[in-house]
Amino acid sequence: MRAVTKTLRHVAIGLTGAAVLVVGMVAPAAAEGRIRIAEQFGIGYLPLHVIRYQKLIEKHGKAQGVDIQVEWAQLSGGAAMNDALLSDSIDVGAGGVGPLLTIWDRTKGNANVMGIATLNAMPLFLTTTNPNVKTVKDFTEKDKIALPAVKVSVQARTLQMAAEQAFGEGKFDALDRFTVSLPHPDGTTALLSGSSITGHFSAPPFQYQQLQDPKVRKVLSSYDVLGGASTFNSVWSKKAFRDSNPKTFAAFVGALREAMDVINKDHKQAATIYLATNKADMDIATIVKMLADPDIQFTVAPKNTSKYAEFMHKVGALKNKPASWKDYFFEDVHGEQGS
Incomplete structure (x- = not known):
């Protein structure tokens, strides 16, 4: 219990401080060769932690002949992510399915924020x-x-x-x-x-x-x-960022797919990165066991997100009803077996 409390206190302090830092930041929109990403703590954001730790965006940028400057921030909650994205303080936000659908609905026909990919499918x-x-x-x-x-x-x-x-x-x-x-x-x-x-x-x-x-x-x-495995976290951005920064955007997508491979092929390496990135006071064996749980999947393919969309539209939380999950995700993942 003492170790758990210590870990939780560290995470809470980290989130609070980071939220103040990012929301208060005023910065111009990113140009090609620069990307600003907001991440959160928790196993659900492990693909972003791997990308950051292994500098995978920089790696994929170099493969396309672009030196990419990557800036990272930490925010607490999907609402803060969306506020930062709409104020052009960040280029890529991350959070649950609900906040993604909310900002897609809110910006449809305007800023046109859409999902880039999912980060995982996890039971809550x-x-x-x-x-x-x-x-x-x-x-x-x-x-x-x-x-x-x-x-x-x-x-x-x-x-x-x-x-x-x-x-x-x-x-x-x-x-x-x-x-x-x-x-x-x-x-x-x-x-x-x-x-x-x-x-x-x-x-x-x-x-x-x-x-x-x-x-x-x-x-x-x-x-x-x-009724089955469902997406927990996703990443999203404005269409304008994707259109104006095709090489940087492609480098991010490539980095995300590579991060998934790292996690799925070597749970111990992924657990080590998680602990190093979060400075969490947890046993590595506990993290490895968690990653080995067949109910926890790291994938870019949306799972059961349409059920959230249908429900949110039914209760009045969404004005626009998507015809399918492809309406709120960019075509970069349309080839996946999503739902």
Whole structure:
């Protein structure tokens, strides 16, 4: 527990400081040979950590005869990513499916922000310390469920989908009154400390750290709700950046695909990079075991993102209803078996 708390405190401080740094930054839009990328902490962003650690964008840029200057920043949450992207403080943002769909919908026909590729498919766990909670129907006014952002995060959307499945059509907001916004590190600390937080919908590695405590149980997985493997994180950018910087954009896509190969071929090397990049106080064997979980996949192909889009449109969170996942992802990944 002490090691977990130390790790969470480090991550929380890193995220908060980075968010202030990037949001307050005023900078001109990038030109060919320069790219500004915002990443987050957590296993879900491992492909970006590998790209940064191994300087893969620079490598792929040189192969095209371009010296690329890569600038990295760290932000907390999809909303902050989108604000930074729209203010031209960054060129590439990263986050959950919900924020990607939100900014695609918001900028359609204007800035035209679209997904570049996905970073992974990962199960998100809803956990609890309340022994009386066996399903989502068992949460009561005595419970508080921590989410990274109420109503808008991918965890919030997944919880709404689970609520509608449990309580019936149109009852998607049945659990909203029990939810509170907390960053994953704070939510995990609160859950484990026995505070008023009795539930947490988080992500790797936090959910696995929680389940090491015998009083924590898994209520459901996002894979249960979506009916199979589903994308957690993606990367996105403005169409104008892609059009104006074709070689730089291609170098980023090439670097991303190479990073996926590094992770999938050598879990130990990937775990070493994760620990070095995040300076996390975690055992490498724990990370390797996590990466070996068949439910965790590192792939550029979208999985079940259309189900989020359909749900968000149905509940009024999206004005535009995409015909398929290819409507909100650039054609660079249209050859993949996506959904």
